[in-house]
Amino acid sequence: MRATEFLLATEKETPADAVVVSHQLMLRSGMIRKLAAGLYTWMPLGLRSLRKVEAIVREEMDRAGAQEVLMPAVQPAELWHESGRWFQYGGELLRLKDRHQRDFCVGPTHEEVITDLARNQLSSYKQLPINLYQIQTKFRDETRPRFGVMRSREFIMKDAYSFHLTADSLQQTYDRMHQAYTRIFERLGLDFRPVLADTGSIGGAHSHEFHVLAESGEDDIAFSNASDYAANVELAEALAPAGERPAASQELSVVDTGDATSVEDVAKQLNVGLEQVLKAIVVRGESEAEDAEDGEAGEPVVLFLRGDHSLNEIKAEKLPGVLSPLQFASEEDVQGIGGVPGSTGPRNLSARCYVDRSAAHMADFFCGANHAGQHHAGFNWQRDAELPEVVDLRNVEAGDPSPCGQGTLEIKRGIEVGHIFQLGRKYSEAMNAKVLDENGKAQTLMMGCYGIGVSRVVAAAIEQNHDDNGIIWPDAIAPFHVGIVPMNLHRSEAVQQATEQLYQDLQQAGFDVYVDDRDKKTSPGVKFADMELMGIPHRIVISDRGLEAGQVEYKQRRGGDAQDIAVDAIVDHLR
Ligand code: ATP
Ligand code: MG
């Protein structure tokens, strides 16, 4: 690529609204441009790195036996009603209507769509296991889009989904994905850690996140200095032991409500208003009653709020239409969910409760409001959910002994770049996705899902690889491997010829090459500064004086002195 033909968009000044280094450098080097809050255009420079991340992810997914598909970004609401997430997902879900007033959303993730595909395409155990992935644009209406593409509203994700007949098969693919992720982040040249994680609104029981360690990370990672143990501190808040208040949710109380099956029941039994109940709701669902062993039946249940909404937002007088558990609102009831324009009233709430850890049930609680101000609540039960081992990390400090029994704890900040989940039957049960087993009996599919924030990875790589002068790309994802600065290009024929020859030879050898062929109005100093800002790992300066000695000057972006290298040896030197 020649600078004179390239949409070069470097800037000297650090943009005022960019607080983290990667955001500043992506803007200054001309990788991205902002369109609106959380919406960015990838410029030619940025796109080159993004595509390289995608290519590595694609290669490793293919190597691990996954098959690529491409699903629509816009998804019909019906599927989200089936899974129960039309309510549960909350304000992050961008809902829209088509010209026929049918509800759609812009996909923040694709469990519903892929489960729909699976139930239509898979009929026999012989087709299993299967793992399908895509690299595609997601939209999440984040409460606080920030840090550029690190937490944007529109972003690119690699999401894979696997289907299985048995838990063992799911575990195998999960382990394979864990290995594939490890290879991906190694190839990307990043310092990363896999950590035990909470499953958030995606659901499921077992899950690991992959974190790139960086001070600007939004998560606290606790890990042992003597073993592989590592966990996201968020996990401890989400999985606090039954009977204790998670620190994150002040409104929480724990109450035993006997046989109540609806919010109104609970209110009656406790002799309180509905507002009170929502603050202190306790679920003792049918599944617990069926499966709990003696002595466990009276165990209280913890319900706590996830997301940014407060249960306090629900006002007692606005709660006429609370539905009973396991019952979903009809289509008319749910129109307009997602926030009533101009209203200060309640919006979607979602919460998860762990029903008696020993009975190992998990449930999602959701509650929403429609245009008429009516509210609905319901529960999605996951009967066989196996809850992960929980270590209470809420008040740990660096230097404490570690939960795994080895070494002491270190706490570092991490950027979540990947997340793998064992979903079990959460979606396949709700959406009735089954195949016939060896005996011709219909079995509900087991499922796993595996995400990588492809666009976030680009920013995370910069967080880990930069200095005062700009980005320092790992070779694997550098937009250009080599930058050539020809001195006096427009007056020296020797420099012109040598530059052209080297440009061709390097490309022939497989390098992505950038030649700064701007005329003398752009000083060498500016060219050097731009190349450093853009993070090009290898720089070659071609000058008359060097050529007279048969040499070019070579310098690595990562540091070290400039060296003179023979013109005919430079390509091999870079290989
Ligand atoms: P976070 O905790 O950062 O909000 P998440 O847990 O909500 O992320 P997942 O649902 O696990 O995200 O999605 C898979 C991956 O997509 C994440 O690991 C992350 O790398 C990426 N991702 C999620 N939200 C965003 C976003 N707003 N902008 C860019 N990448 C994102
Ligand atoms: Mg999120």
Ligand code: MG
């Ligand atoms: Mg997360």
Ligand code: MG
């Ligand atoms: Mg996640």
